Amino acid sequence: MSSPYERGWVPPQQPASSTPAPGAPAPGPGVPVAAVAGVGPAAAAATPPLPLSPGEPGEPGIVVEHVGRAFGSVHAVVDASMVAPMGRVTGLIGPNGSGKTTLMLMLASLLAPDRGSIRIAGHDPVADPAAVRRLLGWMPDQLGSWATLSARTALTQTGRLYGLHKLQAAHRAAELIHLVDLGELADRPSRVLSRGQKQRLSLARALVHDPAVLLLDEPASGLDPAARVALRRTVRRLADEGRAVLVSSHVLAELDEMADTAVYLERGVTADAARIAATRVSERAWRIRTADLARDSDRLREALFRAGIPWERIEADAGGILVPVAGEARAAELLTRLVGEGIAISAFAPAVGELEHTFLDLSSGGGPA
Amino acid sequence: MIPFVTGVRVIAGLELRQRIRGVAWWVLLGVFGLLALVVTLIVLWGVGGLTDGYRSDPVGNAVFSTIVYFVLLLGTLVAPALSGNAINGDREAGTLATTQVTLVSTTQLVIGKFLASWISTLAFLVITAPLLILSLAIGGTTPGMVAVSLLVLAIELGVIAAIGTGLSGLVRRPLFSVAITYLVVAMLSLGTLISFGLGTLVAQEKYEYRGASYIYDDSTGNSECVVDDTTTTSTRARPDYVWWMLAANPYVVMADAVPTRYGSGDDPNDLFGFLKLTVRQLQKAPEPIEQQDPCNYTSDRYPSGREVIDSTVPSWFVGLAIHLGLAALALFGAVRATRAPAHRLAAGSRIA
Ligand SMILES: Nc1ncnc2c1ncn2[C@@H]1O[C@H](COP(=O)(O)OP(=O)(O)OP(=O)(O)O)[C@@H](O)[C@H]1O
Ligand SMILES: [Mg+2]
Numbered sequence: 001m002s003s004p005y006e007r008g009w010v011p012p013q014q015p016a017s018s019t020p021a022p023g024a025p026a027p028g029p030g031v032p033v034a035a036v037a038g039v040g041p042a043a044a045a046a047t048p049p050l051p052l053s054p055g056e057p058g059e060p061g062i063v064v065e066h067v068g069r070a071f072g073s074v075h076a077v078v079d080a081s082m083v084a085p086m087g088r089v090t091g092l093i094g095p096n097g098s099g100k101t102t103l104m105l106m107l108a109s110l111l112a113p114d115r116g117s118i119r120i121a122g123h124d125p126v127a128d129p130a131a132v133r134r135l136l137g138w139m140p141d142q143l144g145s146w147a148t149l150s151a152r153t154a155l156t157q158t159g160r161l162y163g164l165h166k167l168q169a170a171h172r173a174a175e176l177i178h179l180v181d182l183g184e185l186a187d188r189p190s191r192v193l194s195r196g197q198k199q200r201l202s203l204a205r206a207l208v209h210d211p212a213v214l215l216l217d218e219p220a221s222g223l224d225p226a227a228r229v230a231l232r233r234t235v236r237r238l239a240d241e242g243r244a245v246l247v248s249s250h251v252l253a254e255l256d257e258m259a260d261t262a263v264y265l266e267r268g269v270t271a272d273a274a275r276i277a278a279t280r281v282s283e284r285a286w287r288i289r290t291a292d293l294a295r296d297s298d299r300l301r302e303a304l305f306r307a308g309i310p311w312e313r314i315e316a317d318a319g320g321i322l323v324p325v326a327g328e329a330r331a332a333e334l335l336t337r338l339v340g341e342g343i344a345i346s347a348f349a350p351a352v353g354e355l356e357h358t359f360l361d362l363s364s365g366g367g368p369a
Numbered sequence: 370m371i372p373f374v375t376g377v378r379v380i381a382g383l384e385l386r387q388r389i390r391g392v393a394w395w396v397l398l399g400v401f402g403l404l405a406l407v408v409t410l411i412v413l414w415g416v417g418g419l420t421d422g423y424r425s426d427p428v429g430n431a432v433f434s435t436i437v438y439f440v441l442l443l444g445t446l447v448a449p450a451l452s453g454n455a456i457n458g459d460r461e462a463g464t465l466a467t468t469q470v471t472l473v474s475t476t477q478l479v480i481g482k483f484l485a486s487w488i489s490t491l492a493f494l495v496i497t498a499p500l501l502i503l504s505l506a507i508g509g510t511t512p513g514m515v516a517v518s519l520l521v522l523a524i525e526l527g528v529i530a531a532i533g534t535g536l537s538g539l540v541r542r543p544l545f546s547v548a549i550t551y552l553v554v555a556m557l558s559l560g561t562l563i564s565f566g567l568g569t570l571v572a573q574e575k576y577e578y579r580g581a582s583y584i585y586d587d588s589t590g591n592s593e594c595v596v597d598d599t600t601t602t603s604t605r606a607r608p609d610y611v612w613w614m615l616a617a618n619p620y621v622v623m624a625d626a627v628p629t630r631y632g633s634g635d636d637p638n639d640l641f642g643f644l645k646l647t648v649r650q651l652q653k654a655p656e657p658i659e660q661q662d663p664c665n666y667t668s669d670r671y672p673s674g675r676e677v678i679d680s681t682v683p684s685w686f687v688g689l690a691i692h693l694g695l696a697a698l699a700l701f702g703a704v705r706a707t708r709a710p711a712h713r714l715a716a717g718s719r720i721a
Binding site for chain 1: 371462
């Protein structure tokens with residue numbers, strides 16, 4: 001049910017196509033999003049070009065090179081370099097005050113960088129903000145909504161500000177209300193919306209003009225678990241349709257499931273690839289569980305000890321036995337051994353998510369290089 | 370970018386819907402309408418009661434001018450509150466940045482917000498329309514008077530709306546920008562008066578004159594006028610040196626611009642005319658001393674209002690130009706200060 005009216009407002013540089021987008025307007029959360037699982041860049045490339053989502057997968061949607069920005073004496077962003085490809089979800093991770101929001105403001109053409117260069121789908125937000133704004137959707141971390149207007153009016157008017165005609169804007173608003181599941185709340189003043197509902201309205205507003213590049217600043221904060229799942233699916237689908245999505249979040253487990261790659265920002269400096277690679281092979285805790293842990297616990301500990309893990313570093317928590325393992329290769333080797341010894345392993349996985357591990361490892365491993 | 374007019378219209382529509390057109394605004398409008406009605410009735414009663422019976426001159430222009438001045442007074446008092454937080458209020462609410470990432474330009478944004486607050490101030494004029502029509506029905510107004518005064522009124526309200534909107538873009542905190550807008554209104558309305566008053570104190574002139582005394586001549590039994598030998602020094606005010614300070618006063622601009630309708634005796638008989646005559650009279654230099662012979666003092670008859678007005682220069686266009694210049698400057702400054710991507714931020718302000 002790719003909406004025919006969408007064709008009318010395709011940005012001129014993008015070829016309009018009447019081919020329905022596979023799974024394009026997802027009717028709210030809880031809908032099976034077939035496109036999510038297994039649809040990598042290859043699968044997306046095989047489908048005909050989507051009406052409103054330009055960009056070949058892999059082509060950079062966002063390129064940031066040595067960008068810096070200071071506010072007086074506060075150096076919010078010191079030296080940030082990153083790439084966010086089209087068709088991928090890129091996580092932006094960093095502690096509080098590390099400059100994530102500032103970086104996003106510069107990407108969103110609201111703040112001019114002091115130095116360095118930014119390209120959004122090839123356009124410079126300082127030299128040509130209009131081109132960037134046409135292509136870019138931004139969901140701020142601070143939720144601002146016109147308090148006395150309903151969600152529907154707010155979305156319609158935002159559509160008008162993106163150059164849609166009245167009718168198109170109204171259609172698009174209805175579609176987005178459906179997408180973010182604001183249904184019966186859509187006609188009440190947005191002042192009465194809860195934080196999570198405002199969050200969804202904010203996401204909908206970022207999508208009004210179906211941007212090719214999306215910046216989501218902490219989109220999951222304030223959302224309930226069901227809404228998070230819905231958000232994750234929506235974000236995945238948006239990326240699978242060929243958009244570049246940059247998501248900042250503190251909920252790293254959340255990002256783990258959503259993001260294809262991640263950029264780490266620490267005190268205004270992005271971590272370089274070498275440091276991230278180093279964390280891949282640094283030690284982290286893996287959790288092992290057997291079918292009946294109470295019975296197998298001693299056997300498992302002995303087997304682990306024989307495999308070379310110091311006795312005192314084998315710990316237990318509610319979910320199983322925790323052991324430090326350095327790198328995936330070592331983990332595979334360990335698992336083979338345990339299975340070889342006939343222990344009935346039911347779970348064998350990192351205790352902390354990939355991103356969290358990297359994040360903690362980078363943060364603890366001293367300041368920026 | 371989206372077409373200029375579309376962007377301005379959408380922004381103005383948003384502004385009218387969500388900021389201005391609340392319950393409070395309607396209440397204010399209603400209260401204002403009632404006040405205007407009361408004022409009109411009082412003026413009607415006063416003017417009519419005084420002139421009934423012996424004067425056939427219609428008094429519609431007196432009523433009309435009073436209502437227009439009333440709208441100007443109240444409008445300039447309300448406009449700062451309606452416009453003074455247009456931009457920084459949005460910034461505080463977090464809706465400015467989300468508007469700026471759309472295709473609307475900063476110029477469209479500022480102009481749209483300015484138009485919205487102008488329109489909402491003009492509503493105060495619209496609600497007095499029945500009273501204005503009543504005064505037209507009474508008679509005594511002239512088309513020129515009606516057209517010019519309403520035009521000047523609309524422009525003056527627009528000037529305040531523009532200054533308020535502009536300051537809301539230039540000043541970070543809504544409270545301060547509203548307060549500064551009020552200060553500007555006070556400066557134009559009262560500040561010009563005060564500076565004129567102070568000016569007349571400074572621009573005093575020393576002058577010398579000779580007195581005269583009558584000496585009784587016993588032989589003839591007549592008194593004879595004899596000019597004194599000594600001169601007396603005194604000072605007198607010279608408002609004709611500083612009258613121009615009043616030119617930037619919105620009430621003076623209004624009065625000076627409106628074509629005067631003269632009543633009986635070639636004197637004005639409405640507020641526009643009274644004020645215009647008062648200000649024009651200040652331009653007149655006092656009579657030169659030397660030519661006064663204290664023994665042959667011939668008092669001229671006082672010139673009529675029409676003669677005074679016809680023999681002095683109008684100043685309304687100077688005042689209007691100053692107002693329009695201020696308005697344009699404020700709007701221009703706001704566009705500059707809110708432009709995105711922002712290079713410099715006011716200390717302590719976040720974009721989002
Ligand atoms: N307008 C501003 N003026 C002065 N300092 C600022 C301004 N904006 C941000 N900063 C400072 O810059 C640094 C980075 O802020 P930023 O909002 O980008 O952090 P963040 O990574 O988004 O943090 P969080 O995870 O808490 O959202 C902080 O130290 C902040 O105090
Ligand atoms: Mg932030």
